[in-house]
Amino acid sequence: MTNKLYYEQPTIQTFQAKVTEQQPDYVVLSETAFYPTGGGQPHDLGLINDIEVTNVEVIDGQIRHFLAIPLPENTTEVNGQIDWDRRFDHMQQHAGQHILSAAFEQLFGFQTISFHLGKDTVTIDLNIADVSEMQLAEVEQLANEIIMDNRPIETKWVTEQELSNYKLRKATSLKENIRLVIIPDFDYNACGGTHPLSTGQVRGIKILQTERQKKLVRVEFICGERILTHLQRKHQVLKSLISTLSTPENKIIEATKSILMQNSVLEKQIANLSNSLLAYEAKELKENAEGAMITCILENRSMQELQKLAKLVIHENPKSICILVSSNEDRLQVVAAKANDVEQSMKELIAHVLPYIDGKGGGNDQMAQGGGDKILSSEQLIQMAISYIS
Structure with missing residues (x-):
């Protein structure tokens, strides 16, 4: 061995x-x-x-x-x-988990069901459905008080018979080679991990957030050097926001809310203007069309814009068909729509033309769409669609 x-x-x-x-x-x-x-x-x-x-x-x-x-x-x-930096980090996080789990149980009777030590954060799952912000604050305060006490972290090998001498936080199924990790007068737990020699070496515990996991609550936290790393990262973000928004730290939240409200108003204005522009384009296409077949070649349009425009074009013209193609960098996008009195299936039409551009798409008999590589020109793709209809 x-x-x-x-x-x-x-x-x-x-x-x-x-x-x-x-x-x-x-x-x-x-x-x-x-x-x-x-x-x-x-x-x-x-x-x-x-x-x-x-x-x-x-x-x-x-x-x-x-x-x-x-x-x-x-x-x-x-x-x-x-790698001592990695080892000591794991020791800090693992000991911090013992302290935090013991604090949850001592204050509120919440038991830790599972524990995961990740690369950036640590999580424990508690056997409860909910935990309040006040409870989290109390637990974090007690955990950090235990750290500040700089209590010894002791380890002891015991037999199964000797377990009854200790008030374990969690029962163990081990029958032999049982190793206890002890924080005197606070936590007694069977554990095979590595830990610092005292709670003071954990340096600190910070709860980051909680998340519901079915009938459990997952608590995410960090200890020791990870708190400094986390704080430094957030500090850099805050400094960047202060510089970008030209706003003092104590007004960052207000400034951000104001910008979000302005963006919401602007997005609505842009949407209204876009719809007005599409309505104008649709009117112009219908006025310039020769017959019921209406086609147009566009540049750098989204699929959503093409679909909206096609719907506007066939509106109030029960015998019309609209085919739109947009050239976007190295790809082509095509939309085909028909009015109610047209029998031709747009889904069949799109399925016919897409293989010529190695494309994929879908839709229904009323409107279908797809996109593919720019193997053909926009004009050639439209001609392929028209020839299939005729």
Whole structure:
């Protein structure tokens, strides 16, 4: 069995060990400081003999260190170096989760069902349907008080029989090799993860948001250095907004609401003007048309605009057909619409012409549309459609 230095010396960063098994993609060592994936905590990264460790897992009872390239054949001893920044971050987040979960249970009896330590944030799922902002504030305050107390974080190996001596926050199904993580007079929990030596090393906890997950509530939070990273990112965003809006920080919210209201008004005005322009175009197309077949070639129009224009063109002319083509960079878009007295199916028409431009589309007998590559010219595509109708 590999000696688990990450339990014996949780702050160890370098170590020496013998190779007990060597495979092309992994090695097993006599002892290791590399924590393997487990209990919601990701594996450590680092170097073994200056070769990158890409993964660490427990498989068939072995702690396997997966390497970017194989060690030289017949390597007997290695030097290991873990990525300490990553490890300490995981220690802060994991200990913070213990503190936060204990605070939820102590204050309101909310139990933590699951825990996930992500790259940027951490989440716990609580066995409740809802949590108030006031409750979140109380929990966060208690959690940070425990951190400020700088209480020791102790670990202890116990037997199944000895478990009754401790008031565990969550029952464990383990029967042997039971490791307790203890924050005296606050939290007792069976856990196989790594943790700092004291709560003060967690530095702080900040709840970011909550989300309903069926009958559970997911709480997203960060601890330690992640709070500074998060704060710096938000500070840069705030500075950019202050500069862009030429508004002091305490008036950013008001300025943003004002801009959103102005945008809403402008969007309505633009929509009205666009509709007026389409109505004018439709009138002009009908006046200049020779017969019931009305066609037009346009540039850089959206499919929605083409559909609106086609509807306006066939309006009040029960025998008309409208075919519109728009050339948009390297693509063609086509819309075909018919009035009520026309028997020709527009869906069949579009299905006929789209293969000539490797296009796709759909619709119904009244109106259909599609788009494809600019293999033909706009004029040729319209002629294809007209020839199919005639």
